[in-house]
Amino acid sequence: MEIIKGAGKWAQPAAGAANDWVEQLKVPDLSVGTYCIPAGGVDDQSPHTEDEIYVVTAGRARIVAASSEAEVGPGAVIFVPAGEEHRFVDISEDLALLVVFGPAYGSRA
Template sequence: MKKLVGAGGFTPDGPNHFAEHLRTDSLSVGTYSIPAGGVDDQAPHHEDEIYVVTAGRATLVTPTGTELVGPGDVLFVAAEEEHRFTDITEDLALLVFFAPAYSGR
């Protein structure tokens, strides 16, 4: 068992901040933080992702649609799918689950 203390909390460390909390062969978990008014500059990933919004408000834009998101929302983004958080009106904190584990770019 492992307890992830502080996971999902907003971290004001630069324009965008990703902190990995756990890594196994099959998945990884981290927190992605984007400040209000910030720009999400991520590229598509090789892994499936689940985002859990823990704080803030924004819009998630993908080729298949646009969703307003806020605390408690859970979002699935398939591997290689273009996606971006826009219109970040409140500091945004997201728990991010990658499967398999995030390989980076």
């Protein structure tokens, strides 16, 4: 067992950075991290080669994907299949996301 400290907690991105991604756990079959985008910020991610689950822990935004779009806030759980274009837009409050990749992030690259 392992307690993953800091997972899902808001962190201000470094000066000049559009957002902040920190991977907190990585094993072959999954990885866990935190993705933060400040209010009014830009989500510049590209599609991933792994399936992904987001859990919104703080903030409000809209997620736009190839298959649909939705308003999200604390408690929302979002599944994005591998390869699907997606991004968070209209970020009205600092957004913190707990992110789970299966298999581990970058393992299919």
